[in-house]
Amino acid sequence: MSRDGGALNEQQRAAVAFGEGPLLIVAGAGTGKTKTLAHRVAYLIEGGVSPERILLLTFSRRAAREMLSRAARIVGEAQATKVWGGTFHAMGNRPLRTYGRALSLPPEFTVMDQADAADLMNLIRSELGLGQQQSRFPRKDTLADMYSRVVNARQKLSDVLETSFPWCSPEAAGIKAVFHAYIDRKRQQGVLDYDDLLLYWHALTKAEKTGDVVVGLFDHILVDEYQDTNVAQLDILREMCRVNRNVTVVGDDAQAIYSFRAATVRNILDFPAHFPRAEVIRLEQNYRSTSTILGLTNAVMEPAAEKHAKTLWSERGTGPLPRLVTCLDETQQADIVCKAILEQREQGIALRQQAVLFRTGHHSDLLEVELGRRNIPFVKCGGLKFIETAHVKDILAMLRVLENPLDEMSWFRSLQLVDGIGPGTARQLIGALGVRRPPADQGAGVPSAESPLLALQSESLPVPATASEAFDAFRWALREAADLPPGSQIDRLRHFYEPVMERLHGNAEARLRDLEQLEHIASGYASRREFITDLTLDPPTSSGDFAGPPLLDDDYLILSTIHSAKGCEWTSVHVIHAADGMIPSDMATKTREEIDEERRLFFVALTPS
């Protein structure tokens, strides 16, 4: 990052000062693409474009923040903060809150994460009795994956089944039934999943009246990491640019690592066809790595089936050779990595400038223990997030019930927190509360979304006597929490929830800290709606246990999955578990394409150094 201060090179300058119309910037690893994009944003603003009419689509909110803070150094904070910046999903959320009515979407809609979507699939799966047949039916996560692929790749279910889930093909009819019910349920409840944010955004651009308003919001659209976008995102982009065609995309086909999310490199390869008369600019000078490292990365990519016509070069000369260390077992690996890290720190490479990268979240488990033992502070990115832990989801479910009383899944989860209420009673209660609108009701006016919360306080609910006391505590907590500021709502709900948590989950201490953290985050928000939405669209990446509180230690090591390390850079990188079955993952070696993606993944792991 310190190398950022220098002047732009010729290609970078051309990209920054490009005029109107579509532009593709092919930017190899370490060629200063973030810098270029940030400068382009600044250039547009200085050239008279209103910052609030610029849309910057990135892969994570962190990436958007970083880019805009760089732009701020040029044009000032006041201007840069007005730029719309974030992920496709988060940026879809905003126009949908304002204009969603055009698609009969209530502004208080709630957003489900992937796990919630899977839970809803599961509910429907069991309601349709698809669980207990002789032939085994796909499990909830598989169902959610399949659905997501259908939406994001814009493919027919039969094609998706054939290419990605061949063992499920015999169940096509049942799967289709689940999907239809799933779509209906989301509609009735005013709930969107991640995919819907893209789908509805696209629909919004095509809606009568509001379509042109939404498309007219922006003069320039810039997209980062374009190689990892999918067809649904391309569709949105095409519509959003249909009038002024000012779209700049940046990417590198050699770094495409999200095909499991239906991203396709075709988007970047076919950009000139999708956006006629597009200009293409290549950034080929690498500022990050030594030619020694580039030699290695080039060699890694050499056997790939699909070639990437790009010649990276560097002026940074040769450097220390990369080391390949063979370990007997994981214990030895942890030991060697810890030693290497400390050794390098002695040589003046701070912990912050080092990172440990791995293929899957749990690959770092043993290392984390060892780091803890040696008092090496670290923060882990990727893997299980704290939003995915049961206790956080429980609290969130209660908040969502307050926000959107028609959100059936959240009721289902919340109600079962009450001692003595299981799936059966919860389902009955959901009926009695009027959460599920009968389908006939749909066109007929706006049913009061308040009513399930009012009904909750009624005395004549089908609650078993054994659960009655706990149920009263539950409804009082919700009632009292309802109108407090977001932070206090969590505080109030915790009074009810903490004993429940000890009964259900154990390991109460660590979980308690998480809840305190959650309350702390919430207290920074003015509205509950914003808090809940942000939490699902931009979840905090660190997962609970730190070796030391990183707020006190300002120097700490980064542990990260390779996927979440994209775009970062460090002086020293340790890639662990670089062995058969882990990199490449044995889950992904069935086809040539999958192996190539694992190859690119390894490439991405090597380039930050």
Next chain:
DNA sequence: CATTTATAAATTTTT
């Protein structure tokens, strides 16, 4: 009859 408790099994990568 529904809930709780016990037992066994599985577990990529992310918005």
Next chain:
DNA sequence: TTTATAAATG
């Protein structure tokens, strides 16, 4: 660490 299924319990 979570999740599906089976038996035990109230």
